[in-house]
Amino acid sequence: MADVAAMAGVSSQTVSRVANNRDNVDEATREKVLAAMQVLGYRPNTAARALVTGRFGALGVVSFDVGAHGNARTLAAIADAAREADFSINFMGVRAQTEAAVRKAFRHLMLQSVDGIVLVESQILDTPSLHLPPTMPIVVADGETGHRYPNVDFDQAHGARSAVTHLLELGHRTVWHVAGPHDSFAARRRAESWHRTLTAARAPVPPVSYGDWTAASGYRIGQQLAGRPEVTAVFAANDQMALGVMLALHQAGRRVPADVSVVGFDDVAEAAYFVPPLTTIQQDFEVVGRHCVTLLLDQIDGRTAGPRSLAVEPVLIVRESTAPPPPGTA
Incomplete structure (x- = not known):
């Protein structure tokens, strides 16, 4: 620190303030100190800095x-x-x-x-x-x-409830669910809320299908759902599985949304560019x-x-x- 101070023409206290990213150093002085640190290969001692600031950073x-x-x-x-x-x-x-x-x-x-x-x-x-x-x-x-x-x-329950309620309000008799893996906290909360929302609306509760968050698992489950004419609405626990479901429905000749409505969860950057663009739950x-x-x-x-x-x-x-x-x- 003394070598840096001598090269930059400042005090050791000023070097310490720069090393600890304090605000009370003018920019010209800060730049001189940083330049001297780079030339000399100086690295602040994190343990010593923690003694002064109370933080390791x-x-x-x-x-x-x-x-x-x-x-x-x-x-x-x-x-x-x-x-x-x-x-x-x-x-x-x-x-x-x-x-x-x-x-x-x-x-x-x-x-x-x-x-x-x-x-x-x-x-x-x-x-x-x-x-x-x-x-x-x-x-x-x-x-x-x-x-x-x-x-x-995230209020997982609120998100799932919004998805299911949206589909019920469109007039669907019930909503089928493609859940995430059993060991996921988020997937469990979404599935539980899906079940509660259907029960509260006195709508039939179909059997739940479990995927692994991937589009491939959504596609596999979508192939099964596509063969059931009573399926008119699907809530997938994430957008990737929703994408797989939509491809399976398309290949089976079932149109989205004319024959089957699909809602995802997450609002990935690509969701607006799916065919058709995906209705989903956005998380900040x-x-x-x-x-x-x-x-x-x-x-x-x-x-x-x-x-x-x-x-x-x-x-x-x-x-x-x-x-x-x-x-x-x-």
Whole structure:
């Protein structure tokens, strides 16, 4: 630090302020210090900086299926919000939802000196024996916490209810459901809400079909549904499975939406360009990312007031894949 200060012609305190990204340094001086740091290969000592600021400047994220659209978007949103707060992100992908795997991921991140950790869509939290480090600030995104940890989630029940209600209000007698995998918190919540909404409307409740979030699984289930003339409305738990359903219906000669209406969930970027454009449930992942980081920083800074649980309400986006049922089928 003394070498950087000498080269830049400033005090060591000014170098410290630049290293800690403080605002009370004019831009010309900041540029001189940064240039001297680059020439000398200076890197701030994160442990020493943490003693001064109380922060390491990094947040950890643990996720079990980063390939899933929702998890990937949530991770990107958390990273964006963290960057705005001058934090970096350390990511740990975990394949198995076991207590040992989760504890190992937390140990790894703590060795990397993170200030707090976001756990994304974890079913392992349903295990009462799982105890995460009590001194580590933790926020759960899109998962059941049992009120043990602050959490941010989409109102999955509201989203599914909006999809089913939309189809019933169009005049469909009932709505068939293509659910996500059994071990997904989001899929379970959507399926439960689908069932409750039909029951409350006194509509028949068809058997549920389970996919794995992929278009291929939606296509496989869609082939089965296409052969049932009583199927006039389908709610798929994500847009990729809805795409597979629509292809299967098309190949079977059943038109969307003239013969069968289809609703998805997520509003992926391509949903508006499906044939026909897909009616779906839109989720604002950027809002979830901001809330996760805010709740984490509240814990890091010792602010415990305010809500420990936040629900972001999804929005129904009506496009061209839904319409009233064919005459004589309602």
